[in-house]
Amino acid sequence: MAMIAKQCPEIPVHVVDLNQPRIDAWNSDQLPIYEPGLDAVVREARGRNLTFSTQVDRAIDESDMIFISVNTPTKTFGIGAGRAANLEFIEKCARQIARNAKGHKIVVEKSTLPVRTAEAVKRILGSEGYGATFDVLSNPEFLAEGTAISDLLDPDRVLIGGESNEAIETLCDVYARWIPRERILTTNLWSSELSKLTANAFLAQRVSSINAISALCEATGADVDEVSRAIGTDSRIGPKFLKASVGFGGSCFQKDILNLVYLCEHFGLRDVAAYWEQVVSMNDYQKRRFSERIVKTMFNTVSDKKIGILGFAFKKDTNDTRESAAIYVCRDLLRERARLAIYDPRVGEQQIRADLAAACTELNGQLTDHERELIQTNVTVVNDSYEAADGAHAVAVMTEWDEFRELDYAKIYQSMHRPAFVFDGRNLLDHEALSELGFEINAIGKCPERRSRN
Numbered sequence: 001m002a003m004i005a006k007q008c009p010e011i012p013v014h015v016v017d018l019n020q021p022r023i024d025a026w027n028s029d030q031l032p033i034y035e036p037g038l039d040a041v042v043r044e045a046r047g048r049n050l051t052f053s054t055q056v057d058r059a060i061d062e063s064d065m066i067f068i069s070v071n072t073p074t075k076t077f078g079i080g081a082g083r084a085a086n087l088e089f090i091e092k093c094a095r096q097i098a099r100n101a102k103g104h105k106i107v108v109e110k111s112t113l114p115v116r117t118a119e120a121v122k123r124i125l126g127s128e129g130y131g132a133t134f135d136v137l138s139n140p141e142f143l144a145e146g147t148a149i150s151d152l153l154d155p156d157r158v159l160i161g162g163e164s165n166e167a168i169e170t171l172c173d174v175y176a177r178w179i180p181r182e183r184i185l186t187t188n189l190w191s192s193e194l195s196k197l198t199a200n201a202f203l204a205q206r207v208s209s210i211n212a213i214s215a216l217c218e219a220t221g222a223d224v225d226e227v228s229r230a231i232g233t234d235s236r237i238g239p240k241f242l243k244a245s246v247g248f249g250g251s252c253f254q255k256d257i258l259n260l261v262y263l264c265e266h267f268g269l270r271d272v273a274a275y276w277e278q279v280v281s282m283n284d285y286q287k288r289r290f291s292e293r294i295v296k297t298m299f300n301t302v303s304d305k306k307i308g309i310l311g312f313a314f315k316k317d318t319n320d321t322r323e324s325a326a327i328y329v330c331r332d333l334l335r336e337r338a339r340l341a342i343y344d345p346r347v348g349e350q351q352i353r354a355d356l357a358a359a360c361t362e363l364n365g366q367l368t369d370h371e372r373e374l375i376q377t378n379v380t381v382v383n384d385s386y387e388a389a390d391g392a393h394a395v396a397v398m399t400e401w402d403e404f405r406e407l408d409y410a411k412i413y414q415s416m417h418r419p420a421f422v423f424d425g426r427n428l429l430d431h432e433a434l435s436e437l438g439f440e441i442n443a444i445g446k447c448p449e450r451r452s453r454n
C-alpha cells in the first residue's frame with residue numbers, strides 16, 4: 001500500500017489495522033518491520049496521501065477500493081487443524097466491510113487464500129443487507145521479504161483475477177501508473193487464487209528438491225553447489241532458487257503448501273495432496289538432519305557446550321522469524337542441553353525467546369517447566385558474532401546475513417575451543433579459507449573428507 005501511495009500521489013491510501021501498537025509504529029520513525037528501502041517509501045508518502053490508523057469503519061466508508069490484507073495462518077484447532085487456512089480474520093473483515101460500506105465498492109483479496117474463497121467473501125458481503133454493491137477481485141501478492149521494494153517497483157508480473165471487466169480495469173489502472181501493461185495479467189478469480197498457492201508450492205519444491213540432493217551429496221562426496229551450478233545452466237531448469245540450505249522458512253511457504261494439500265484432500269485428490277505434502281516433510285527432514293549432524297559431529301554430545309548461533313531471521317534483510325529454520329534447530333539443540341549464544345543483526349531477545357517457547361510448545365502441546373528453564377538458563381542473546389563465538393565449541397550459520405562473510409575468523413578461531421566446528425547452514429562462508437585457519441567445516445551438501453578444491 002505504501003508503494004501504491006508513493007507511485008500514485010493523487011490516490012489517498014488509508015492503511016487500517018486493529019492493532020494499535022503496530023499502527024503507532026507505522027506512524028513513528030521505528031517502523032514495525034525491517035525491510036530495506038521501506039523507510040524512504042513510507043516517509044515520502046506518509047502525511048501526503050498515505051495514512052495509518054485504527055479507524056477501520058471510517059476507512060471502509062471513505063474508500064472506493066478496499067484491499068483485504070489480513071493474516072491467514074494455518075488453523076491450529078478443529079477441522080483441518082495443521083493444514084487448512086484459518087479464514088476467521090477474512091470473514092470478520094468482510095462482515096465489517098459489509099456493515100460499513102455504502103454505494104459500490106471493489107473489494108480486493110490481497111491475502112493469500114484457498115481457491116474459491118472469493119465465493120464466500122461475495123456471499124458474506126451480500127448477506128449483511130445494508131444495500132451496498134460489491135465487486136470482488138483477487139490480487140495476490142508476490143513480493144518476497146528482504147527484496148520487497150524492488151519486487152514492488154519492478155515486479156515480474158501483477159495478477160488480477162475477477163469477474164467484472166470494469167473492476168479489473170480500475171485496479172489495472174492503478175498498477176499501470178508504473179508497471180508496463182503487458183506485465184499485468186488478468187484471469188478468472190479461481191485461477192488467480194490458485195496461482196499464488198501454486199507459485200509458492202513450486203518455489204518451495206525447488207528448495208526441497210535441491211535439499212534432498214544435498215543429503216545425497218553428503219553421503220557420496222558430490223558437492224551440492226557444483227550440482228546446482230551444473231543443472232542451473234540448463235535453460236529449462238534455470239539457476240534461481242537452487243541454493244541448498246538448512247531449510248526454507250517464512251510465513252508463507254509452509255502455510256500455503258499445507259493449504260494446497262488440504263484443498264486437494266477436500267476435493268478427493270489424495271495423490272496430489274501426498275505429492276505436495278512431501279515438500280514440507282522434506283523441509284522438516286532437512287532442519288532435523290542439520291541439528292542431528294551438529295550433535296553427531298560434536299562427539300554425540302552437545303550437553304553443556306556453548307554453540308554460537310549466527311542469525312535467527314528466516315532469511316537475510318528481514319527481522320521476520322516466522323517458521324525460521326533457526327528456531328527448530330535451536331530447539332533441538334536446547335533439548336540436547338546445549339548452551340546457545342544467539343546473535344541476529346535485526347531480531348531482538350524477546351522475539352527469540354518467544355519463538356523458542358512456541359516451538360517447544362508445538363512439540364508437546366505445552367511448555368514444560370524443564371523447557372522453560374532451559375530457555376531461561378541455556379539461551380543468551382548477544383550483541384555480535386564475536387560474543388556468540390567466544391568460548392564456544394561450535395558456531396552455526398543459520399541466516400545468510402552478508403556481515404557473517406566479513407567477520408575476522410582468525411580472531412573467532414582464537415576465541416573458540418578445539419576442535420573449532422563451523423556448521424554452515426547456508427553455505428555462506430569461504431570453507432577453504434576457514435579450514436586453513438583450522439576450523440572443522442560442516443556445510444550443507446558437502447562431505448567434509450571429500451571437499452573439492454575449486
Ligand SMILES: NC(=O)c1ccc[n+]([C@@H]2O[C@H](COP(=O)([O-])OP(=O)(O)OC[C@H]3O[C@@H](n4cnc5c(N)ncnc54)[C@H](O)[C@@H]3O)[C@@H](O)[C@H]2O)c1
Nearest residue numbers: 016017018019069070071072089092093110111112141145
Ligand atoms: N509477508 C509476506 O511477505 C507476504 C507475501 C505475500 C502474501 N502474504 C499474505 O498476506 C497476508 C498477510 O500477511 P502478513 O505477513 O502481512 O501478516 P501479519 O500477521 O503480519 O499482518 C496481518 C495484520 O492484519 C491485521 N488484522 C487482522 N484482522 C483484521 C481486521 N479484521 N481488520 C483490520 N486488521 C486486521 C492484524 O492485526 C495484523 O497486523 C497473508 O495472507 C499472507 O499469506 C504475505
